[in-house]
Amino acid sequence: MYSYSQFDKEFNQQRVSQFRKQVERRVEGALTEEEFRPLRLMNGLYLQLHAYMLRVAVPYGTLNSAKMRMLAHIADKYDRGYGHFTTRQNIQYNWPKLTDVPDMLDALAEVDMHAIQTSGNCIRNVTSDHFAGAAADEIEDPRPTAELLRQWSTDHPEFAFLGRKFKIAITGSETDRAVIKAHDIGLRLRRNAAGEPGYQVIVGGGLGRTPMIGKVITDFLPRADLLPYLESILQVYNVLGRRDNKYKARIKITVHENGIDTIREMVEERFKVQRAQFGGFDQKLLAEIETQFAPPAYVNASLDGFNAAYAADGAFRSFVDTNLAEHKNENYAIVSISIKKHGETPGDATSDQMRVMADLAEKFGHDELRISHEQNVIIPHVHKSNLYDLYKALVGADLATANIGKISDIIACPGMDYCALATARSIPIAQKIAVRFDELKLENDIGDLKIKISGCINACGHHHVGHIGILGLDRAGVENYQITLGGDGSEDAAIGERAGPGFSYDQIVPAIERIVHAYLELRDSAEETFLETYRRTGLTPFKAALYPETKIAAE
Amino acid sequence: MARAYTPKVLTANRLIEGDVVYLNASGEWVLFHDQAWLIEDEAVANTELAKALKLADLLVGPYLANAEMKDGTPIPTHFREEFRTKGPSNYIHGKQEAQ
Ligand code: SF4
Numbered sequence A: 001m002y003s004y005s006q007f008d009k010e011f012n013q014q015r016v017s018q019f020r021k022q023v024e025r026r027v028e029g030a031l032t033e034e035e036f037r038p039l040r041l042m043n044g045l046y047l048q049l050h051a052y053m054l055r056v057a058v059p060y061g062t063l064n065s066a067k068m069r070m071l072a073h074i075a076d077k078y079d080r081g082y083g084h085f086t087t088r089q090n091i092q093y094n095w096p097k098l099t100d101v102p103d104m105l106d107a108l109a110e111v112d113m114h115a116i117q118t119s120g121n122c123i124r125n126v127t128s129d130h131f132a133g134a135a136a137d138e139i140e141d142p143r144p145t146a147e148l149l150r151q152w153s154t155d156h157p158e159f160a161f162l163g164r165k166f167k168i169a170i171t172g173s174e175t176d177r178a179v180i181k182a183h184d185i186g187l188r189l190r191r192n193a194a195g196e197p198g199y200q201v202i203v204g205g206g207l208g209r210t211p212m213i214g215k216v217i218t219d220f221l222p223r224a225d226l227l228p229y230l231e232s233i234l235q236v237y238n239v240l241g242r243r244d245n246k247y248k249a250r251i252k253i254t255v256h257e258n259g260i261d262t263i264r265e266m267v268e269e270r271f272k273v274q275r276a277q278f279g280g281f282d283q284k285l286l287a288e289i290e291t292q293f294a295p296p297a298y299v300n301a302s303l304d305g306f307n308a309a310y311a312a313d314g315a316f317r318s319f320v321d322t323n324l325a326e327h328k329n330e331n332y333a334i335v336s337i338s339i340k341k342h343g344e345t346p347g348d349a350t351s352d353q354m355r356v357m358a359d360l361a362e363k364f365g366h367d368e369l370r371i372s373h374e375q376n377v378i379i380p381h382v383h384k385s386n387l388y389d390l391y392k393a394l395v396g397a398d399l400a401t402a403n404i405g406k407i408s409d410i411i412a413c414p415g416m417d418y419c420a421l422a423t424a425r426s427i428p429i430a431q432k433i434a435v436r437f438d439e440l441k442l443e444n445d446i447g448d449l450k451i452k453i454s455g456c457i458n459a460c461g462h463h464h465v466g467h468i469g470i471l472g473l474d475r476a477g478v479e480n481y482q483i484t485l486g487g488d489g490s491e492d493a494a495i496g497e498r499a500g501p502g503f504s505y506d507q508i509v510p511a512i513e514r515i516v517h518a519y520l521e522l523r524d525s526a527e528e529t530f531l532e533t534y535r536r537t538g539l540t541p542f543k544a545a546l547y548p549e550t551k552i553a554a555e
Numbered sequence B: 001m002a003r004a005y006t007p008k009v010l011t012a013n014r015l016i017e018g019d020v021v022y023l024n025a026s027g028e029w030v031l032f033h034d035q036a037w038l039i040e041d042e043a044v045a046n047t048e049l050a051k052a053l054k055l056a057d058l059l060v061g062p063y064l065a066n067a068e069m070k071d072g073t074p075i076p077t078h079f080r081e082e083f084r085t086k087g088p089s090n091y092i093h094g095k096q097e098a099q
Helices: A006-028 A033-042 A065-078 A098-110 A143-153 A223-240 A251-258 A260-276 A281-291 A304-312 A314-323 A351-364 A384-396 A427-440 A508-522 A530-537 A540-546 A548-554 B042-053 B079-086 B094-098
Strands: A045-047 A052-057 A082-085 A090-093 A168-171 A185-191 A197-203 A215-222 A324-326 A332-337 A348-350 A369-371 A377-383 A451-454 A468-475 A478-485 B008-014 B020-023 B059-070 B073-076
Touching (some): A065 A082, A082 A351, A143 A168, A215 A260, A223 A251, A223 A260, A304 A384, A314 A324, A351 A369, A351 A377, A377 A384, A468 A508, A530 A540, B079 B094
Parallel strands (some): A168 A185, A451 A468
Antiparallel strands (some): B008 B020
């Protein structure tokens, strides 16, 4: 776990005291809302439908128990006793008072946390694989690079006023759990034929109004070239990127309009100049950062208890089979805690649940926690001998839902229950789908299926890359839900295809049910996943199931 | 013939708490939509909006929202405004707590 340097701490505290004074001036009336708005956004404070919302960064999704406990404390003291984990590995508080926010930020600074880079047209909080540092398939832990990027990008004057927000995601595995192809820049750690470390760099991905899968700008960038290369990309973006139209300002449009080859040539031209300015200090820093991400001191213990419990307790077995992922140490497991019990709000955790997860991470998990972009919490390093005790504690805290990767493990953005930009609600749709499939007892039979829901075209709920994507719209003053099928946020990233006309609030769950039943009939075996079936059959049979009346009309 | 004016309520968020408020007929900012002043005259609505825009130490983002009279109380005509009168649908938080 990276701990902040004196410089980081002072910077963080300074920001809070500046913001405290800005809030005071706003309340006294010395600042108008127009003047204050960019200042509060720079500190993660939004005004939503019913109240303010404070968005707190969890850089690259990594936490320890002290940080998690502070998040719980803040939820109790300044909010409504819960927090909402988002697809950007942030946590959002939905009910703070403006005048409490400086105190909340002070409390966060005590544990080296903040709300910087969670808003505005800057390089945002870098996101990463939530299994980073633990995954069996990982080539290297991506978090030291993510931390280097944080230090490089925070308050970087050249990139504080970009044409638009800029999101970077990084993974250290060939399996992409960080959706790197749907980011402005996606990085994948890899090694070349000589075994030297470097990065594949993907640029121009993004969801929103114009969804795009990122394009490879270089397949292998030597490690030491990373920062000058990224600076070159950002400089080219700053030169070519459009500022005349907000909807055309993201780098995905720049790449699309100019072509990846032109962008590559220009970046390489810039790079010659930029490279000379990096004398190796960044690499020294990276090496220092790496020491702080050393793997935990793994323990040895007998697995007999685990094996016996696995054989004897069916509910535990189902939890293990569904919520665990393979760890690089074969005696360990990565435990995903679903904060998506059927019928609950995806991504919400109460302060009590946060404290339980903090305690369990401390007791059984080398004091490490992660937040996933799929809005769950992960304890990445659990020795298998501790799994049964951990599981029982989760059961006690109502946190043992075994649905990771399943149809009820839904991503849903806050939608019109909170978000001022929303065109429809998303949370209640997620709740209803989860409850319905739980009633049908079909969840395990259906297997891996990712549903992702956004409450407007901004696509914070990643609906374009959902196997089933749902987009909530306002059609003539009524909520209407558009379905896309076949999206994929993995290394084989794909944008889902529009299935046809949208459905009303009351009709969307039955529509999803028809799609799922069509899949169960179409699949060639129980092993063929929804996405595989969809790729094999295409949209047509699903469309027929979704719109049976059109078929009848055509006959 | 002049286009009929859709009646409006004047609404905003409160600066400190952030919660939704409405202007009532006595010129006070109240929490509940059913107590709001349904303004049927366009010129009056615009004058009131201009006044509200000056209350920077009390309000954020005042605007006029469509509404109509039903059984003697003003109700919103769009679902977004209806949600603003209550709070979120996943918890009994916000205004609906008091309702
Ligand atoms: S997708 Fe739209 S509704 Fe959902 S959180 Fe993003 S901006 Fe808000």
